[in-house]
Amino acid sequence: MTGERIDGKAIAADLRAKIAIEAKTLIQEHSLIPGIAVVIVGEDPASKVYVASKGKSAKECNFHSIEHSLPEETSEADVLALIESLNNDDSIHGILVQLPLPRHIDESKVLNLIRPEKDVDGFHPINVGLLAAGERDKALVPCTPAGCLILAQRVLGDLRGKRALVIGRSNIVGKPMAALLLSAHCTVTIAHRHTQDLPSLVKDADIVVAAVGIPQMVQGDWIKKGACVIDVGINRIDAPERGEGKTRLVGDVDYDAAAERAAFITPVPGGVGPMTIALLMANTLTAARRSAGLDDLDFAALLADV
């Protein structure tokens, strides 16, 4: 058996196209342009690349998009003042602060100031609490796990009753992923650094989400035959086979060996990564619709609609 490769890049492109159509409808029928503001402090090159691709996606989705690029030495007070002004700006429905922030700025102070209904990253304690309390329909949900859920639903359909294993318990990926799988009625196990006998937990799981940050840690022969494997990890490793000093990206799962047993598996790169930005656009559209009292869209259903 060779598992079907889940093409996150193509699915994300499809989702962005659907969001662009929905945004156009919102503009035409409600004179409402979804607006997103991205705040970046400092010159970190990787962060700059992420911010640029977020801006590009926002334009592609017909959104109003602004970028506040602040110098490294910007004071915490100035960043907080900017957040306040974006909170009060009716043309902005989503605020995203690119992390990490410089050391002299208290990250949680900044993130907690964002109005929960504009918190398109889903990191505000109110959104975290709503998701944990099973009130997903009122929350804005973190983009990476929301994207993983859509990928799993797309290939498996209804997830009810499936055994899901989430490896990793970070606030950004692991914990919200577990809450989302629970909301989809899976039986969920969360593994972490202190978990004993991880291979046997993996062997039992219909769905494995790996979000650890250790290259190819999950071995192929741990995977249950017919499982769905979602690999969140992004790890750069040496690739001497490509030439001296060359590197390549791999996930937390040994892809080739796992694909021998899985029914569905995401590649790295090209799996979960592209979905994260698409879900950021989805959250911004949701925030804009909610600001006008409109119902949420079901993005998994939108994708199924061809």
Ligand code: NDP
């Ligand atoms: P964190 O470092 O915050 O969390 C890693 C988690 O893995 C921790 O909960 C840790 O456990 C657990 N862990 C570490 N070692 C083991 C082990 N041997 N067995 C089981 N669990 C272990 O990482 P993130 O959640 O932020 O990110 C995880 C990966 O996903 C990274 O590679 C990151 O680059 C990638 N990522 C990809 C995104 C995308 O868009 N594709 C977005 C976000 C992240 P403990 O809590 O006990 O320390």
